[in-house]
Amino acid sequence: MSSIEVSAQPPTQGVTPTIRLSDVDDVVIARTQLMSGTVIEAENLTVAGLIPPGHKVAVRDIAAGSSVRRYGQVIGFASQAIRRGQHVHVHNLAMGDFHKDYAFASARRELPPCQASFDGIVRADGRVATRNYIGILTTVNCSATVARAVADHFRRDINPAALAGFPQVDGVVALTHGAGCAVDPKGESLTVLRRTLAGYALHANFAAVLVIGLGCETNQIDEWMSHEGLAAGSALQVFTIQAQGGTLKSIAAGVERVKALLPAANAVTRQPVSARHLVVGLQCGGSDGYSGITANPALGNAVDRLVAAGGTAILSETPEIYGAEHLLTRRALNREVGEQLVARVRWWETYCDRMDAELNNNPSAGNKAGGLTTILEKSLGAVAKAGSSTLTAVYQYAQRVTAQGLVFMDTPGYDPVSATGQVAGGANLIAFTTGRGSAYGCAPAPSLKLATNQRVFEQQGDDMDINCGGIADGSTSIEERGAHIFDRMLATASGERSKSELHGYGQNEFVPWQFGAVM
Incomplete structure (x- = not known):
């Protein structure tokens, strides 16, 4: 199973100070905090200034106004000249317009089918539950x-x-x-x-x-x-x-x-059912510079496994795929599905104009502290959660999801609102990646938390179900973590309690999307 094209596997042989995601990138990512004067032999450069973990280091001189690439994709434009070895972040990287080739349905990928099952609760009308x-x-x-x-x-x-x-x-x-x-x-x-x-x-x-x-x-x-x-x-x-x-x-x-x-x-009992009855809502919150390198592509690998087994995954948070939607339109089932996705992005542009807001108001302060600079960069990492499967349908908020495979639901980026729409659409499990740490649960659907880095897994271990931090240091792989995540999905759907369930989360996180005039 391969993850979405914008993710890349860090090297497993030796631990270099930085992670390169694409040969054409203008930046690499710091594995740990880098001090000024640190030599990055693999890039033949010397660090100039302090670089926090998960943040970006320029690998070449970048002229003011030039595009800057990470994942092989544009994440923004230099707001001033940047020298190789310098920190690249909010002080010298900004948003800007650029052409995106939607190439509708040009990169569809059919996955070979596989068999998987979990112990579910079959209702009298045939619906299958993961909780009761x-x-x-x-x-x-x-x-x-x-x-x-x-x-x-x-x-x-x-x-x-x-x-x-x-x-x-x-x-x-x-x-x-x-x-x-x-x-x-x-x-x-x-x-x-x-x-x-x-x-x-x-x-x-x-x-x-x-x-x-x-x-x-x-x-x-x-x-x-x-x-x-x-x-x-x-x-x-x-x-x-x-x-x-x-x-x-x-x-x-x-x-x-x-x-x-x-x-x-x-008066219910669990019984083995096909994984085609599993509907997983995909969420990321408190993202950091590692999210698009570790937990998100690992979750994408698990999504590919789920889709191959006949199940359904719901990608959402439209403001957090903004600038990366062209990677999804290429995987659309057909042009109509791709155009439906673009239409939702255009709605958000109009909505923000009407509300005197900017889509680049996302990333949050915590995202920026973790190394994410623009919404373009955040979105490119976020879409990695969707794996490499074909996008089969696009839904509006809280619409009932009837298609199988990878689908998209239009929601805000705010996690409780987004997940509420996914569960209303039929999600019976939530998979939630986080790099800064998150305290979240979602009744009646169990929620699995995936840590993007070792620090948050250790520091907030009471809330984290799965550690994906080893991908960054090469001690594990996207493939191995993807298989583990899929196994945990099946176990959780079978009744195994997630950390958030043990803490009693779920009732306060029901937050329907509210917009329009209150009179």
Whole structure:
């Protein structure tokens, strides 16, 4: 399995002070902190100034205004003259426009099929789950407190007796949000919220769902259900606080409803199923200069394995593929799919203009401290998560994913919002790479954390599931880590707990995308 073309395997023989990713690159990456005067024999240059780990060193003189390449791709333009051996970062590298050849569907790649399986929970309608929760959703922020009180009654750390007789139930989780009212009832903002809630209401990882509303909100339960083609029944129950007679009566009613749902929810067993039922949302957060060298291409290798086994991977975070979308359009199934991706990028350009923002406001401060300078550089590393598979479909936020293989969902780059859309679309597992460290989980889908470097794996070990840092020093390979990540995906889908699950993450990370006027 090979990773996306912008990633490269660091040398495994000997440990050089820097990593070169392409023969045409203008920079190399520091493996560790480099002091001024350090000699890089492989590049025949001497370092001029302090270079932090993961940051870039110029390997040739670069004139002001000239393009600068990493991964063999343009990551920006020199804002001043740069001498070989100098640090290349925000002080001398800036954004700029350049031509990108979309070459639609010119580099499609079909992977040889393979067989893989995990122990899943098969629902009566054929959907396959990786977890078995009871969910409590809210139509509006006003019902959030009641929903959380109902879920808290069943918390094993607070009231262990509540679920003592139901070992097959992973928990009762309340997924609340800050929207649902004071918006245009026919506008896009409410449409997206309703679509997101429906995706969760129908998610295979929920054995049953209770929806709690206030009663007078814009997002009326009946209208939401009609709009999304939902019907109340034993596995989807609804009520409003106003109809129940207030807070205390609503909490009591909610607790009783969940109690009634528990026996059926507990009556499940895991059984071997094909990996084609695994849908993995791909995320990266707190990225650093190593992300596109280690964890992202290793995850891309695992994605290729998943796709070859018939499964699905959802690449997202449109602002974080900006400037690298041409690498994905070349792998599109056809021109139509490629043009759909470009259309989402153009939407973001227009959106940013309207909001008086810039796409290069991403990378974050932490990304820059880790060595990433421009959104072009960050995006080129981010798309490595997608491996080398054919891009089969493009979806809008929280749309139900029906295609198999590698797909793209249009989401913001903010991880909780992005992952919420992926799970609404059907993701039953999240794979999340991080270089600066991240504390994140995603109920009802388990989330695996992949550390890009040894430091963050050791420093934040309580949160990291997989260490990819050895790729940078040559002690392991992208291929080996890719195989390991895929194995961990299957084990996690089979019920093995991730670090974030052990910590109880998941309920606070439900963040539907909100945009449009609040009135």
